[in-house]
Amino acid sequence: MTTPIIARFLLNYAAFELSVDLCLPGSGVSVLFGHSGSGKTSLLRCIAGLQQAGQGFLQINGKIWQDSESGIFIPTHKRSLGYVFQEANLFPHLTVKDNLLFGLKRIGKSTNDLSHILDLLGIAHLLGRMPDRLSGGERQRVAIARALALNPEILLMDEPLAALDFKRKQEILPFLVRLHQELNIPVLYVTHSQQEVAQLADHLVIMNEGKSLASGPLSDTLSRLDLTLAHEGDAATVWQTQVVGHEAEYHLTKVAFTGGVLSLPSLLLAIGTPVRVQIYARDVSITLQAPIATSILNVLSATITGIADADSGQNVVRLQVGTHPLLAHITHKSTVLLGLKIGMLVYVQIKATSILN
Numbered sequence: 001m002t003t004p005i006i007a008r009f010l011l012n013y014a015a016f017e018l019s020v021d022l023c024l025p026g027s028g029v030s031v032l033f034g035h036s037g038s039g040k041t042s043l044l045r046c047i048a049g050l051q052q053a054g055q056g057f058l059q060i061n062g063k064i065w066q067d068s069e070s071g072i073f074i075p076t077h078k079r080s081l082g083y084v085f086q087e088a089n090l091f092p093h094l095t096v097k098d099n100l101l102f103g104l105k106r107i108g109k110s111t112n113d114l115s116h117i118l119d120l121l122g123i124a125h126l127l128g129r130m131p132d133r134l135s136g137g138e139r140q141r142v143a144i145a146r147a148l149a150l151n152p153e154i155l156l157m158d159e160p161l162a163a164l165d166f167k168r169k170q171e172i173l174p175f176l177v178r179l180h181q182e183l184n185i186p187v188l189y190v191t192h193s194q195q196e197v198a199q200l201a202d203h204l205v206i207m208n209e210g211k212s213l214a215s216g217p218l219s220d221t222l223s224r225l226d227l228t229l230a231h232e233g234d235a236a237t238v239w240q241t242q243v244v245g246h247e248a249e250y251h252l253t254k255v256a257f258t259g260g261v262l263s264l265p266s267l268l269l270a271i272g273t274p275v276r277v278q279i280y281a282r283d284v285s286i287t288l289q290a291p292i293a294t295s296i297l298n299v300l301s302a303t304i305t306g307i308a309d310a311d312s313g314q315n316v317v318r319l320q321v322g323t324h325p326l327l328a329h330i331t332h333k334s335t336v337l338l339g340l341k342i343g344m345l346v347y348v349q350i351k352a353t354s355i356l357n
């Protein structure tokens, strides 16, 4: 059992107030998502102790790092945390190895102790290089390794991919996904990118004007009809599935989730491999009876759990498939013609899925 993170802060700048009361999982990736200026970095800085909120309570891994009522404020250098910024900020005059060893020698560690981290981030072959001979993505992977080197109890990442171009982002994301699967410390990850949310988040916090508008498991939060995310053109839910079989003759892979099986374009993955799939609301249609002749392979039974008011002729319908929430964007006319109501048992047809990892 991991202890949840408790973070309560009231921080006042001249023209901005951060006021949050969060309880976050003590493992996995919690993404802080929100518009520019919503307070994501300020929250991360309060957690790191780089900013001292006038009123605050922070508990990480069962330890109290701040309790303004009791006058407790552990300074940043005594907090067991790793911090990764947008820019890698490596020491330019030191090799990758010496950058990693900086701070480690003091506690008698060598790069041998880091072999797992080096493997995870694919940087073992770069140890002798100077930072100016690294690509942006490599530099950032070294910065992440440096943040992990001291074995922190939490990893804070502030838009670690924002300074990279599209190609470099695609290059580094699989490393972050691997980290996510193998790290057993909690990660707080700030981003504006929906792609990073879909690929990395287990828990999603939506920040708005210094407050947490929503905080919950990824798919539950993505599918909340009272939030704008579910209404956007690229609204989607993300399901955790597992490879259960392949149909080589049709170039298909079957993945199972609690609620059924999905067919996906062929994946070269062993049975049992976890796979995240992203299902766009625009790719989901609803039928009252099981379709008998349809080209769509993924037909699942579902229960309607919510219908948002029609906006410009379109309804957002939230469904439950097994234990997974699902969104469908359908025309208001279809909602009326089919007589869709909360609680109805229906079938969903899922036209396409994006495989995230």
Ligand SMILES: Nc1ncnc2c1ncn2[C@@H]1O[C@H](COP(=O)(O)OP(=O)(O)OP(=O)(O)O)[C@@H](O)[C@H]1O
Residues within 6 Å of the ligand: 013, 014, 015, 016, 034, 035, 036, 037, 038, 039, 040, 041, 042, 043
């Ligand atoms: N040291 C400071 N003094 C005064 N105001 C500040 C300070 N730091 C941040 N702010 C203000 O606090 C608000 C929140 O800033 P913050 O950097 O936390 O937002 P953010 O959500 O991380 O934004 P972005 O996504 O653009 O990085 C902004 O209005 C910013 O101008």
